[in-house]
Amino acid sequence: MADVKVNIYLASSIKGLRRTNGVVGYVIEADTSKGAATLTQFGSVKDVTENQSELIALKNALTRIKPECEITLWTDNQYIRSAFLQDWLKGWQSTGWKNSKGKPVANEKEWREVAESLSGTSPEVMLGQEHIYKNYLTREVERRAKKYV
Numbered sequence: 001m002a003d004v005k006v007n008i009y010l011a012s013s014i015k016g017l018r019r020t021n022g023v024v025g026y027v028i029e030a031d032t033s034k035g036a037a038t039l040t041q042f043g044s045v046k047d048v049t050e051n052q053s054e055l056i057a058l059k060n061a062l063t064r065i066k067p068e069c070e071i072t073l074w075t076d077n078q079y080i081r082s083a084f085l086q087d088w089l090k091g092w093q094s095t096g097w098k099n100s101k102g103k104p105v106a107n108e109k110e111w112r113e114v115a116e117s118l119s120g121t122s123p124e125v126m127l128g129q130e131h132i133y134k135n136y137l138t139r140e141v142e143r144r145a146k147k148y149v
Contacts, residue, residue, distance in 0.1 A: 010135035013145035062117035
């Protein structure tokens with residue numbers, strides 16, 4: 001049983017399948033004996049799709065927490081949600097990172113890093129739901145995208 005419950009909230013300024021530059025961000029919220037603790041980070045990404053940008057944000061967030069944490073992931077990204085809810089990760093790992101058509105998995109590098117960070121656990125995924133950081137993250141990635149991209 002996980003000893004720490006962690007929420008990871010993701011956001012990206014990139015929308016759609018076209019490769020472009022943008023900003024991603026995350027908030028990690030962990031329950032501690034002293035109450036909730038948070039960590040926020042934003043960064044620019046170049047020549048990526050929306051799916052890849054959110055995966056990069058997830059990968060970066062996962063490097064900041066312990067593998068044994070109980071994770072709830074908050075995202076608007078259907079691709080990430082489906083990968084966890086339909087156990088795509090386990091399937092890809094068992095087929096040598098090939099999709100159902102026998103072709104290499106899109107964003108394989110990022111998915112491999114996410115899988116390694118999760119160490120066989122699977123987060124609960126909350127898709128498109130309102131949360132305390134949603135407006136803040138959306139506003140910040142858009143603001144930073146205008147400034148840095």
